Amino acid sequence: MADSPSPDSEPTTRTLLRRVLDTADVRSPRRRRSARNAIQRSVFETTSSRSLGSQTKTSVRRRSHGARSIGRLAHVQASAYLEKDTPRTLLKNILLTAPESSIMMPNPVVKLVPLSQVVQSYRRESSQGSLELQLPELDPPTTLGPGLPTSSRKKQRLRLSVFQQEVNQGLPLSQELPVNADSSSFTRSLNLTFTTPLQPQSVRRPGLARRPPTRRAVDVGALLQDLQDNSVASAPPVSRTDYATTSSPISELQPPLPEVTEAAGSEEAVRVKELEGSSEDEDTSGEPASPELATSTPELLQAKQSHEFLELPPPPGVGVLPSEPLEPVPARLPSRPRAAGPRPYRDPYRTGLSHYVKLFSFHAKMPMEKKAVEMVERCLDKYFQNLCNDLEVFAAHAGRKTVKPEDLELLLRRQGLVTDEVSMHVLVEQHLPMEYRQLLIPCAFSGNSVFPAH
């Protein structure tokens, strides 16, 4: 691109439009449709004058994208501005208002830099009013990125918006945020979207706005007031038992949550994070949510509390949230004793046995009594003792002090499971998963090698 004015290697829509603005002569105002065609024609002219051969494909793509975005925005802006203005002013407005939606990282536009400083200083206020206004700006960046995978779940979007907050506030970005390559470039391009002025209310796609922002702001206000006022824990289990289905995951997650929060600095972030944890509990009841929560809690620690609260995915009941944060949030700070004091020794033993007990109930295919389950545990215990004794005898018979697989094979043979017809390899193949099979059955590989070596 020898004659491109800007030094970027690949022309984006924005640079194309800029070039159009710089070079295009003023045309007489026309009707809406023809104005759009004029824009497209001018873009086409500039691109075709520059690009030949290999570049045409990319420029065609970008031109179509530009035309699409121009068309969309022109449709919005045309009615307001067409009476007085030329395509030049149209394009200027487009440049001002169009979100940076390309995946590639363009150079930050010079025009928007002074705005960025203004907006960032604006954002640094922690007042309620600024929060409410920042909300509509947050929505379009999260919804307008093509780099964002379309199947991104709400938690990913939550973390991304949290990341945006960090970027704005200059916090260290090296926190454990599972940002993959797509979203990293997306957030980098998102950096520029933050600098767009407050106009994008009109540009924002209404269909994608899922949450009513006004209601959230009120909740945040009440929440913050309550957080600052209340320091005494009201009865949390009362509110938690209301949600009986999620009581057990909550109780499980409580021990990790306070431990994680003690590492945190701020109290309020702790409270809101625990609130997050409980409300995410509501969302993910029944799912194995604890690993997710464990990864998301460090991220939540860093973000602004109000932002993360606002960015919550819409829970199954929005009404849950206003009632919930008031009661259990201040209650979780004082650590409560959860586990029983003296831990019996058999507990790890029984939890290990429970693996086999579950297998028993699976194979039985019939419902069982609780006493029957305990009976199975005792039988298994007895079986283990017999097993160990036998293995000891076998190893001693062979003059060894280590129990080897041959002793095990002898044991199975004496049990009648391994016969001359049914070898042990058959049993291994039938009952064990492939990873263990590979370890147990020697297999010949290329290069005259056998694994596992006998």
Next chain:
Amino acid sequence: MARSATVSQRTKIKRTAPRGFLRRVFKRYKPHLRLEARGDLLVHLSCLLFIRRLAEESRTNAYENKCSIINKDHVVDAAKVILKKSRG
């Protein structure tokens, strides 16, 4: 592996062996002995087979008594038989 392959029930069957648990149990009962690396997998295999046989036997007992629930007595009777069988 016909039956275990189709987990139509809501329970998830974990196929991994609790190898650490098996080693600890062995150490608890026989601290002077050592268990080899692949030995605990075979111990797991023998436990699986034991549990399978026990479940079959108790199910049979429950059918014979025409109960739809496996009782403690069924399990006890089954255990007597199967433990005797797997004495080695």
